[in-house]
Amino acid sequence: GENVEQHPSTLSVQEGDSAVIKCTYSDSASNYFPWYKQELGKGPQLIIDIRSNVGEKKDQRIAVTLNKTAKHFSLHITETQPEDSAVYFCATPFYNQGGKLIFGQGTELSVKP
Amino acid sequence: DVKVTQSSRYLVKRTGEKVFLECVQDMDHENMFWYRQDPGLGLRLIYFSYDVKMKEKGDIPEGYSVSREKKERFSLILESASTNQTSMYLCASSLLGTANQPQHFGDGTRLSIL
Numbered sequence: 001g002e003n004v005e006q007h008p009s010t011l012s013v014q015e016g017d018s019a020v021i022k023c024t025y026s027d028s029a030s031n032y033f034p035w036y037k038q039e040l041g042k043g044p045q046l047i048i049d050i051r052s053n054v055g056e057k058k059d060q061r062i063a064v065t066l067n068k069t070a071k072h073f074s075l076h077i078t079e080t081q082p083e084d085s086a087v088y089f090c091a092t093p094f095y096n097q098g099g100k101l102i103f104g105q106g107t108e109l110s111v112k113p
Numbered sequence: 114d115v116k117v118t119q120s121s122r123y124l125v126k127r128t129g130e131k132v133f134l135e136c137v138q139d140m141d142h143e144n145m146f147w148y149r150q151d152p153g154l155g156l157r158l159i160y161f162s163y164d165v166k167m168k169e170k171g172d173i174p175e176g177y178s179v180s181r182e183k184k185e186r187f188s189l190i191l192e193s194a195s196t197n198q199t200s201m202y203l204c205a206s207s208l209l210g211t212a213n214q215p216q217h218f219g220d221g222t223r224l225s226i227l
Contacts, residue, residue: 006155031213032213041220042220044218045218046215046217100172101216103155103156105153105154
């Protein structure tokens with residue numbers, strides 16, 4: 001069936017370095033690509049999203065890029081800080097499944113001071 | 114800011130009990146969702162609702178039911194709890210439309226079935 005593959009499952013970086021998380025999807029009709037951050041003991045929070053009519057979107061240290069031809073999108077975090085440590089999820093709707101959001105498996109990011 | 118509130122952060126129940134998980138949102142959202150989150154499996158959709166008294170099965174509805182009597186409240190019911198339903202349960206809401214709307218999550222209920 002349709003799915004979203006997210007890599008890597010864990011990522012450890014030094015404070016100040018960049019982090020990149022990538023997701024690959026299979027439904028060519030998908031046109032909305034959100035990213036969520038989940039801190040320990042909390043629910044996922046939307047941090048950035050992109051729609052298929054643009055290739056890149058930035059919000060301060062966070063950016064998302066989209067390659068519709070290759071069916072992948074990526075989260076980029078620059079100048080990482082310890083408070084960026086969390087689990088990050090990508091998601092996208094699958095229209096042959098009624099437009100439900102399908103989530104990636106998650107990436108545990110650890111930023112070491 | 115959208116606020117999605119789940120009634121319990123932690124819950125411990127016994128096998129065979131009927132369990133109710135409650136969720137309330139304050140932004141007049143039409144859509145509401147219940148997910149369960151397990152390590153290595155991400156978020157899996159149990160049920161969702163696009164309107165009052167309306168419900169649709171998600172990917173893993175077996176063993177669960179839902180109730181939406183009012184727009185702001187969406188309840189998840191475990192008819193006869195089993196140990197394999199021990200998990201983190203997350204409620205979310207979004208505006209009406211296709212799945213192109215951001216979903217807003219509560220902080221989850223960690224449910225243990227003994």
